[in-house]
Amino acid sequence: MPFNVEAIRADFPILQTKMAGKQLVYLDSAATSQKPKVVIEAIRDYYVRYNANIHRGIYELSEKATEAYIQSKEKAARLINADGIENIVYTRNATESLNLVALTYAAQNVRKGDHILITEMEHHSNIVPWQLLANRNNATLDYIKVDVKTGMLDRNSLSECMEKGPVIVSITQASNVLGTINDVKVIAKDAHSHGAAVIVDGAQSIPHMKVDVKDIDCDFLAFSAHKMFGPTGLGVMYAKSDMLDKMEPLFGGGDMIMTVTLKSHTWNGLPWKFEAGTSNIEGGIAFGAAIDYLNGLGLAAIDRHEKSLTEYALKRLGEIEGVSTFGPDLKYVDKRVGLVAFSVGGVHAHDIAQVFNDNGIAIRAGHHCAMPLVREVLKRDSLARMSFYAYNTKEEIDKAVDAIEKVKKVFKVC
Amino acid sequence: MDYADELISNYEHPHNKGKISGADAKFHEFNPVCGDDLTLYLKVRGGKVEDVKFDGTGCAISIASASMLTDEIKGKKLSEIESMNFEKLKEIIGIDPGPVRLKCATLSLKALKKAVFLYEHKKVDSETEKL
Ligand SMILES: Cc1ncc(COP(=O)(O)O)c(C=O)c1O
Numbered sequence: 023m024p025f026n027v028e029a030i031r032a033d034f035p036i037l038q039t040k041m042a043g044k045q046l047v048y049l050d051s052a053a054t055s056q057k058p059k060v061v062i063e064a065i066r067d068y069y070v071r072y073n074a075n076i077h078r079g080i081y082e083l084s085e086k087a088t089e090a091y092i093q094s095k096e097k098a099a100r101l102i103n104a105d106g107i108e109n110i111v112y113t114r115n116a117t118e119s120l121n122l123v124a125l126t127y128a129a130q131n132v133r134k135g136d137h138i139l140i141t142e143m144e145h146h147s148n149i150v151p152w153q154l155l156a157n158r159n160n161a162t163l164d165y166i167k168v169d170v171k172t173g174m175l176d177r178n179s180l181s182e183c184m185e186k187g188p189v190i191v192s193i194t195q196a197s198n199v200l201g202t203i204n205d206v207k208v209i210a211k212d213a214h215s216h217g218a219a220v221i222v223d224g225a226q227s228i229p230h231m232k233v234d235v236k237d238i239d240c241d242f243l244a245f246s247a248h249k250m251f252g253p254t255g256l257g258v259m260y261a262k263s264d265m266l267d268k269m270e271p272l273f274g275g276g277d278m279i280m281t282v283t284l285k286s287h288t289w290n291g292l293p294w295k296f297e298a299g300t301s302n303i304e305g306g307i308a309f310g311a312a313i314d315y316l317n318g319l320g321l322a323a324i325d326r327h328e329k330s331l332t333e334y335a336l337k338r339l340g341e342i343e344g345v346s347t348f349g350p351d352l353k354y355v356d357k358r359v360g361l362v363a364f365s366v367g368g369v370h371a372h373d374i375a376q377v378f379n380d381n382g383i384a385i386r387a388g389h390h391c392a393m394p395l396v397r398e399v400l401k402r403d404s405l406a407r408m409s410f411y412a413y414n415t416k417e418e419i420d421k422a423v424d425a426i427e428k429v430k431k432v433f434k435v436c
Numbered sequence: 437m438d439y440a441d442e443l444i445s446n447y448e449h450p451h452n453k454g455k456i457s458g459a460d461a462k463f464h465e466f467n468p469v470c471g472d473d474l475t476l477y478l479k480v481r482g483g484k485v486e487d488v489k490f491d492g493t494g495c496a497i498s499i500a501s502a503s504m505l506t507d508e509i510k511g512k513k514l515s516e517i518e519s520m521n522f523e524k525l526k527e528i529i530g531i532d533p534g535p536v537r538l539k540c541a542t543l544s545l546k547a548l549k550k551a552v553f554l555y556e557h558k559k560v561d562s563e564t565e566k567l
Pocket of ligand 1: 052197198391
């Protein structure tokens with residue numbers, strides 16, 4: 023079936039909006055995606071027809087809300103091929119999921135002198151929790167180097183780091199700056215053979231490609247609903263059951279317990295042991311609708327569409343003098359997710375984004391929450407980035423190219 | 437927001453860029469959102485700005501506004517600088533940067549006022565902190 027972008031665009035009311043007086047061109051889905059009507063409606067529907075707290079109510083409304091919330095977890099489990107809802111812990115976002123792993127499993131298992139391994143291309147959310155933990159537990163944090171020429175992980179650095187026998191290996195499946203897709207399956211196998219637990223940051227991969235947690239064999243996976251047509255305030259921490267069973271919960275309170283006495287308490291079963299207090303019910307329900315929508319379009323088709331946009335963008339940007347792009351080159355477009363970071367001469371990325379804004383185009387500019395990569399590895403102050411999703415078109419990339427020409431004119435880049 | 441010609445030319449050829457060795461006061465400001473990074477150097481004589489320079493990296497708005505601001509304040513009394521606010525800055529740079537770029541525009545004014553307060557051993561007022 024052909025990918026009907028016009029029909030998809032009609033599902034997103036915001037795409038009719040104007041920005042700076044121009045038709046909105048939204049090229050910032052890697053920061054957060056836009057939401058289709060069905061997701062917006064799901065939130066409204068919950069509040070209008072069956073708002074009630076979940077789990078506890080012995081009445082129909084509460085049962086209906088509980089069922090919708092649990093169904094959303096079933097959908098999330100199927101999406102990544104997890105065994106079931108026991109493996110799906112809801113958090114606020116990918117960041118909280120990564121912190122939760124660091125504060126539970128990792129905090130309970132990392133000893134003095136141990137090594138924790140991440141990469142130079144991580145988002146701050148997969149760096150800072152490990153810096154905090156390394157400081158607290160007197161562990162060492164190692165980084166797999168990025169090969170600046172190819173935009174991929176340096177193989178030699180990877181094997182050197184593995185030789186140190188890390189107890190935690192936490193890696194992004196797709197970089198939000200370079201677009202690089204890392205082969206987490208191969209890395210997980212290597213890491214497991216050294217006895218490490220493997221955490222995958224799926225914030226930029228799960229929305230855009232089919233991921234099977236059994237195939238890649240990660241122990242934990244983190245991602246955010248808001249980057250995949252879903253609401254903000256809802257994230258997923260996937261974990262293998264035997265991991266979750268061994269872990270102590272971080273937060274205590276309602277729902278995460280089975281019984282409480284004046285002296286002690288017992289824990290609830292999985293995944294509830296890790297979800298204390300009233301959940302983000304509307305978020306969970308809306309996420310269920312988002313996953314349905316995502317499946318309706320088909321991840322394989324989305325992936326193909328984004329690859330063709332990425333290829334087109336790399337080609338067009340490659341033709342413009344003074345413009346550099348980052349990440350794997352055109353030949354390796356299959357190793358990239360749908361985003362392209364770029365620079366225009368020596369123009370500051372915020373000035374680029376400003377000119378784009380004045381032309382109705384939303385892009386991201388700055389360090390993209392990956393300061394170590396942008397500053398220390400790529401040696402830039404800031405980068406501009408356009409990112410794509412199912413609703414973007416080649417015509418929108420053409421508009422971005424026109425905006426780049428305007429940037430060059432204003433800032434006299436030749 | 438339009439990039440006015442004057443702003444662009446101040447960005448391309450910023451005035452008063454560099455360091456002052458033996459400055460009477462200096463202050464470093466950083467804008468974590470953009471990564472604009474600016475140090476302001478001040479030479480004072482008789483309660484007035486004898487010389488001022490700035491050094492650092494940043495976007496067009498931050499560099500151009502530092503350039504125009506430093507031009508403006510040469511020879512000014514420190515007490516005048518103490519009371520400079522965002523409205524005054526807008527007059528000097530000739531544009532309204534809008535809410536998103538506000539921090540880029542005010543970075544140099546913030547560094548300048550803090551350098552002045554530091555020189556005078558005064559506490560930075562809350563209006564300056566909010567810039
Ligand atoms: C690679 C990567 N990891 C983690 C995150 C954090 O996602 P969130 O802000 O939803 O927690 C992002 C968001 O930009 C990301 O791109």
